[in-house]
Amino acid sequence: MLDPRLSVIDERLSRVKRIMAISSGKGGVGKSLIAAVSALILARRGFKAGLLDLDFTNPSSSVILGARSLYPVEDRGMVPPKISGVEYISITFFAGDEPSPLRGEDVTNAFVEILALVRWSPLDYLILDTPPGLGDLLLDLLRLIKRLSFLVVTTPSRLSLETVRKLILLLRSVKAPIIGVIENMLMDSSQSLGEEIKKLDAAFLGSIPLDPGVEKALGDPEKLLETKFAEKLSEILNAIQ
């Protein structure tokens, strides 16, 4: 595809030091929560952090951050609003609360459009919340965004691990850098699939216990940062920062 917007994307992202995609293959493993809270933690540590929610199927970051009334400002592109220090862009800014049953090509186009339009500050970290599946958007991410590395999320269920195994195969086959794998929503340490995860072709970064306190903290970044979930995620980020 020859698209003049592609060179614009490079330019838009040129001042971002590190771009991390939080991916899982399977939905419902806490990917969006890990993406949003990672951005909050990094901002709290003094880094310039951005969050880009590209999960067209379930743009849940606005619910997680309580960012429903935020909108970007137009100024030679779109300037992301900030929430708790994080520069933040989500598809919900454009689609609102209506269902967005986009077909494959529409998703690709919307994706290119957003990447070409948004004017990020010089960021230390841009965190991408990616859609579940091994489909269109993942291929687009790999094609459109250079210097993209992947943080992979699974749960301690064989159903999730099967998908993560495929995701890692796919990423390895296109030589995409994989930071490692996080096991999320661990209910009981005896249930951990850590040993299985270690057999995958990626680093095992640690387990985050299931934290029932997260549900009540949804929509409130300060409360989210105080959860046990954030505490454990913070330790994992220390190791990969």
Place this chain on the structure above:
Amino acid sequence: MLDPRLSVIDERLSRVKRIMAISSGKGGVGKSLIAAVSALILARRGFKAGLLDLDFTNPSSSVILGARSLYPVEDRGMVPPKISGVEYISITFFAGDEPSPLRGEDVTNAFVEILALVRWSPLDYLILDTPPGLGDLLLDLLRLIKRLSFLVVTTPSRLSLETVRKLILLLRSVKAPIIGVIENMLMDSSQSLGEEIKKLDAAFLGSIPLDPGVEKALGDPEKLLETKFAEKLSEILNAIQ
């Protein structure tokens, strides 16, 4: 799209009495488990039941049913193999364990191909396991399969409920029949979003508690049927059968 395979699909499904799509919008809410175990329960009750796993992003039914070595037989189309009395077809029969990063149109084509090829017996129930999201495949389902009704799955999290709300809006907008909503993976009855679910434009069918026993029963249909999860799902199926 003028596609000769579309009339073949009608013919292939003409002897199926009821076609139910298990949908969630969001992944990881237990949709695949509800689809597979519903088919097992109906077969156990003496109904002729089929399961079609159309979740190209995460075809987990083969792991749930322990159906890895099953394959369809070719005979004027594809004849589905049976597992525990359930006629069963999954994309994994075709893609195997490799990642299948299909793009939008490829998914639509594979979907039409499978529907046009498979020769189901005269079934009382065909259960469809659908991919997460409000995207391509949902639109295709609505276009390709007549007499399709939807069983919607959520978890007691606001993140899931937001998506289910959009899914119901979308289904209502195209006049698709909605059987109702199941709340799955309830950890604590005080956490239930039942009251919120009742405000949606669909019947609330009940809650299924989170059952840690399911993980160990994965891959074994007999054990799955003995879980508390199956017991509660069975009650819900009584009400809508």
